[in-house]
Amino acid sequence: MNQFLGLLTQYAPLMLSGLMTTAWICTLASVLGIAVGLLLASLAGVPFRPLQWTVRGYIEIMRGLPILILLFVLYYGGPSIGIRLAAETVGVLGLGFYSAAYFAEIFRSGFESIPGGQIEAARMAGLSNRQIIRHIKLPQMLVLITPALVNQVIILVKESAVLSIITVAELTKNTTQFVNETYAIIEPYLTAALLYWLLVEAVAQLGRFIERRVRF
Template identity: 40%
Template sequence: MDWESIEMAIPLLAVGAMTTLKISSLAMVIGGIGGIVLGLVSLSHWRAGRWFVRGYVDFVRGTPLLIQIFLVFFGLPVLGLRLGEFWAGTLALSFNCAGYVAEVVRGTVGSVEKGQTEAARSIGMTHGQILVYILLPQSLRPMIPALTNDLVTLVKNSSLLSVISVYELTRSGQAIIAARFVPFEIFALLAIYYYVIVSALTYASRLVERRLPSW
């Protein structure tokens, strides 16, 4: 073990880890909000919206994330929108995350007991009001484990952004390996960093799940 290289790498990897956390957090928020909206649209009576969400989800699940990253990074400039590596990577992860969150929302909200929908209709609530005020709140706690799994996957998938030169955790490790040629030590450190981040996210999600009310 090259302990000198390990000591040198720890703070450098921490810089990359901060970028990973920033990108992942932004993608979680943007993708989460987008996914909830798409999930509710897929349960609405708007036929065109349902077909759009179905096509969107099928595309996200049917194509590799790496290809989606390339499409965003190289495709947006063709359309006249030029983003830096950071925001292109964030947008690609958000785009991917929204597709999976939409399916979680659709499946969880759609599984709420049908009698509640009928009761809400009997007092004059619209379908949109039923989704937002009756079904969605009751679905939040059941969907936490599935959402946590998707968010953990998002954090780990952020390592793919190294291919477009985003200086996140994996990219910082690659730079150190190229300079010092200590692959085992650096990849072991990378594994530890990712494990700590994912463990913290999982612990936080369990706290949130316990604090949410049981309907």
């Protein structure tokens, strides 16, 4: 027990540093993914076939592509065409644009849940597509899609562990360092599991708060 506490005390700064890196990368990636996903879902509704096909193609490619392959292409393949990005930047962009495809599908289902009569009435009243999205579609669909959005963010947090493969010093990478330096197994991974759980629980609680706010 004393050895366990000693190891935790010694490596607490390393683990907390990894947790903070995971948190800020996932926050930025979630914001990017939600923004791009909303844009994609909005463009998919534009009555222009080539644009709709492009959006659908992006979504299908990203949903069918392992996230690790995308990260490898961005991080290791980028320099071959003159694009050099820091590992953390690749993590944000990779997770963000990858998750955007899933967020787009969530927004699409939300848009489709709005009764068509409301949209027609808004158009007859002279509202533009942008105004319809902002004042009619978004407020109603947020009530329906908030749980799905939160769930996707939680999935993104857990998928962020693959960033350790491209040398990002996030929680999993730092846990591996903990293991390699101490040859301990249980202590590092129990600590990592607890920290991931705390981060996911924080996201879930934030989601419940947002859900209550959009319902009232």
